[in-house]
Amino acid sequence: xxxxxxxxxxxxxxxGAPVELKCNYSYSGSPELFWYVQYSRxxxxxxxxxxxxxxxxxxxxxxxxxxxxxxLKKPFAQExxxxxxxxxxxxxxxxxxxxxxxxxSVLP
Amino acid sequence: xxxxxQKPSRDICQRGTSLTIQCQVDSQVTMMFWYRQQPGxxxxxxxxxxxxxxxxxxxxxxxxxxxxxxxxxxxxxxTVSNMSPEDSSIYLCSLGPPYQPQHFGDGxxxxxx
Numbered sequence: 535x536x537x538x539x540x541x542x543x544x545x546x547x548x549x550g551a552p553v554e555l556k557c558n559y560s561y562s563g564s565p566e567l568f569w570y571v572q573y574s575r576x577x578x579x580x581x582x583x584x585x586x587x588x589x590x591x592x593x594x595x596x597x598x599x600x601x602x603x604x605x606l607k608k609p610f611a612q613e614x615x616x617x618x619x620x621x622x623x624x625x626x627x628x629x630x631x632x633x634x635x636x637x638x639s640v641l642p
Numbered sequence: 643x644x645x646x647x648q649k650p651s652r653d654i655c656q657r658g659t660s661l662t663i664q665c666q667v668d669s670q671v672t673m674m675f676w677y678r679q680q681p682g683x684x685x686x687x688x689x690x691x692x693x694x695x696x697x698x699x700x701x702x703x704x705x706x707x708x709x710x711x712x713x714x715x716x717x718x719x720x721t722v723s724n725m726s727p728e729d730s731s732i733y734l735c736s737l738g739p740p741y742q743p744q745h746f747g748d749g750x751x752x753x754x755x
Contacts, residue, residue, distance in 0.1 A: 568743050577746060577747070577748045577749065578685075578734070578746045578749075579746070580743055583743055620684060620685070622743075624743070629675050629687050629690060629738065629744075630675075630685075630687075630736075630743075630744055631687075632684045632685040632686075633684060634683070634684045635683075635684045
């Protein structure tokens with residue numbers, strides 16, 4: 535079955551420190567993976583998708599098929615990065631399967 | 643991209659009542675989805691709303707509790723029936739193909755007393 539795991543429920547880092555939000559998946563086929571972000575009291579919004587290989591707000595994520603991972607990274611965390619982050623898997627072009635989410639807290 | 647309008651944005655309801663949530667899109671969409679986000683939890687898919695046919699429900703969700711309508715390609719409703727405090731959640735609609743990745747509405751924050 536398709537599944538997305540995010541082992542950390544909460545991740546706290548200091549401003550300027552590197553941050554890595556972990557995501558692992560199980561999927562039979564060629565996965566398409568995404569990171570969504572939800573700032574406090576705001577709509578869930580797409581942060582990035584693996585196929586575009588772009589950097590949004592300084593965040594990057596690389597799909598590692600061997601380790602079935604799609605970790606989200608940023609070299610220097612900012613306070614405004616504090617939010618809930620969800621890793622999601624495209625379920626055969628239909629609905630999405632979401633991970634449980636990681637709350638990132640960037641401390642001043 | 644598409645513009646999604648979801649109503650109401652929030653509501654407080656009495657136990658045992660029902661509430662219908664609307665999701666309006668400014669363009670035609672083949673698939674619309676309804677998700678639930680319980681407090682402190684991730685998103686869980688309730689059902690896929692198909693135009694012209696019955697919704698497809700995920701395990702753990704039934705039509706009697708969450709009836710869904712999809713009268714056309716730009717509109718869908720989700721009703722939360724016979725509500726109990728456990729139904730207090732954020733309910734979100736989202737758009738599937740041709741909009742990929744999925745676009746989400748602002749959500750409806752529902753509290754049951």
